Amino acid sequence: MTENLNAVLIGKKPTMNYVLACITFFHGGAKEVSIKARGRSISRAIDVAEVVRHRFLPNVRIKNIGIGTDQFQPQDQGEEFQGNNITTNVSTIEITLMR
Amino acid sequence: MTENLNAVLIGKKPTMNYVLACITFFHGGAKEVSIKARGRSISRAIDVAEVVRHRFLPNVRIKNIGIGTDQFQPQDQGEEFQGNNITTNVSTIEITLMR
Secondary structure: OOOOOEEEEOOOOOHHHHHHHHHHHHHOOOOEEEEEEEHHHHHHHHHHHHHHHHHHOOOOEEEEEEEEEEEEOOOOOOHHHOOOOOOEEEEEEEEEEEO | OOOOOEEEEOOOOOHHHHHHHHHHHHHOOOOEEEEEEEHHHHHHHHHHHHHHHHHHOOOOEEEEEEEEEEEEOOOOOOHHHOOOOOOEEEEEEEEEEEO
């Protein structure tokens, strides 16, 4: 994943917040905007990409879609989980839009 | 979207059910399996693709990931919605795995 790209990290806010963030990047001169999400936010990431392309910026295309898995250990879950080395996997997506 | 492909349509069942469906297709000789999902099931589709690749079939690669929008009119919502032509958009994903 390229680090110097304009990135929009998708969370729990309404879809249009992230759509606006993407549009702001493009209006600021960005050639590429990367939409990143994990877990249940992934479907919202696709909503954002589709709304940006179809409703606001028809000249924006999908350059690439990558999926992957992030592994992390739940360290902040309280003492009853201490000593367990349970690794949790969460799926990720990165949608790169370009114009 | 190619129609003659082996397709696994992701719904609300546990992830491993769909993983097993993919593996069954590949073990039956399929060269490609298409994982399709809409809306909130999209994150599960990515889970399925990641589990198939990383845990069960390491020689399987992602051939393509496509996203899109399905439009439908809520016709089955009862009489109070009759006469409205509200079109609902739902995001879709299609992950094509190949070996």
